[in-house]
Amino acid sequence: MNVSSRALRRASSPATWRGGAALKMLFSLFLAGGLAACSEPEAPLSRQQVYPVKLIALSDEGGGVIQRYPGVVEASERSNLSFRIGGELRTLSVQAGQDVEKGELIALLDDRDANSELNNARSSFNLAQATYKRMKYSVDKGAISRARFDEAKAEFQSAQAQFSRAQDQLSYTKLKAPYAGVIARVPVDNYQVVAAQETIAVLQQPGQIDVTFNMPERQVRGINRERAAAGRRGDEALAWVHFGSGKQRYPARYKEHDASASEGSLSYQVTLTLPEPQNITVLSGMSATVELDMQQLTGAVKGQWRVPMEAVVMRDSAPDQAVVWRYVPKVSDSASATDGGQSDDEQGTVEIIKVKVLQATGKGMVISGELSAGDRLVTAGASRMTAGERVRPWVKEAGL
Template identity: 35%
Template sequence: MVFILSRKHWLNMISVAALLTAGCDKHSAEVTSPAVKPVKLFLVQGFGKGLLRHFPSKVSASEEAELAFRIPGLLNNFTANEGDDVLKGQILAHLDDRDARNELRDREANYKLSKNEFDRAQSLLKKSVISQAGYDLSKAKLESAKAVLEIAKNNLEYSTLKAPFNGRIAKTAVSNYQQVQAQQVVLVLQGSDMIDVAIQMPGSILAHVNKSSIDQGYKPTVVFPSASEKSYPLTYKGHSTQVTAGTQSYEVVFSLPVPEDLNVLPGMSATVIIDLSKVIKESQRGNYMLVPLSAIASDDSTNKTVVWRFDEQASSVKPVEVLIGRITESGVQIVSGLNLGDKIVSAGISRLTEGMKVKPLRKERGL
């Protein structure tokens, strides 16, 4: 059987075929077009032009004390729990004090007897009834009885353990009704009003920091991972003058009040942000820029040192020759070849070619 198609049917079939062919051509074009490479960018800044440095840090308690009794005894009143907040002077633990009280009563009676004997000796000496030696002996007994009485009073007081400052119980080391020895750690108390954050600062930076170079109105800030959108001002507390073992860095400690809107505990991680232009004199900053070592490449064909600069208009990269200075822990010093505000590729530069189309991997940030 032979089917004869009308002119209208032929036109419809040709239209469908054309659409299918166009779709295939478009797909082929998409496959063969070069992919735009994502790259990590670095914003070039001058050493003293609002340069921010981010230092990883650890949180610790500003105050911490291992509390222990001065005398041995049976612990019969210990209800403190880890995490409890306590006030200065609050009783934290108590020893069985029956022996201490009995000893105190005995020492009080002995002191009273010695006092009466001394008073009689003093009266008799005035009447020349006893010798000076007899009087001196009575006086020595009184002084000895007084000293022993003070020891008994102290021992009774030492049977009670009190909080030396406002804080939080970080750790308990004993249980109730346990026999404890003198100076045996009972609990660890950490201050609850202030916390410290410590960073490791390279010696190359710390060498240029002194009291005269610091902007007295400036305060570094700290950011905690659980609330990265908010920063807290810091106060300088102190720094070590000995290098940290295995590094060329020194520990610098800052403090801040415990945030009321965030539960920050010792041992947590944080990031301290410091504007180096606020702590180092302009004359000591050097006429150079700092870039990551990973941004530096060597052109073997020309024996030149280059970085790959990003062209925002063309969304492409090109190699730029630079003159480098010292290589430090903070980065590589660029003496010439770059301008402030330039954006350079800071990772994966071995796969770049001149004019290659790229796109920023994420928002660039200075060293």
């Protein structure tokens, strides 16, 4: 039997036939799968349905329109302590922030010249006094004329005045506290030559402090007198003060504003008053930040809010109408939103609110519209929002 005959028999054997059929079937399945993959289109990637948004909540604290100004602390009751005469400082006993009692020594001048003058005046006084007494005895006895006695009396009175003046001059070399208080500032150094009436130390009386700042003319014109009077009485909180970088703010009363503009500017100095804080040291000359409720002070209509620039947008369909996007939480999330809390899975939608831009500043826009305290507005991505868009509040994670 030749080779071709043996190959034919192997191909026709049952085992070989079964293996070939299996290969044919497997090939058919691969072919069918490939054709199906080519004929069916790819399923599109599903787009994100819920977008994170950054929100800002409208606050009713201060009526929504708060103006901030840099201010300077001044004591309500303060004294610039100075010498009545000039000279060299020999002792400077106080420093800023130090408590002093009434009559306590503040500073002392070199008193050598004053002591010399006092000694000379004392000698002249003693001599004039002795001469006056002898002349008085002699005139009573008729030993001298009345004119000579009058001369002796005048010399005695002049020496007495010079002696008293020399005593005063010596006392003027000592500077003492006129009342108990706190040394706010010491603008001189020891051993410095100072002039008469030059400020040696600023003494403030504890209790009340003032904060002054400059307000532009257009804002001063809008101040309502009745509101200002209420602010002076303390009926309404119209202003708050921050000291340094501290976050705590202290309520202050509106006190007064100048009747004339500051030199070289169209602004007026305004003064607030408040009790001296007990938890921090506040001295005259320190810086402060004033937050003034202009809406309350001017009697402006309610419903004005200061928001970031990014929150106010213009749509292509209505380029002349400013709008904001208000966050509307789901019903299940309303309780947490009302309580001020935010869960990680909080979701909601946005709705469009038409607003009117009243003022634009470097710190945002003042707007009015159908808004209320507690409303949350979209501040990041507001230009890409559409009505009914599903969103969730973006919560800043730790470390970001």
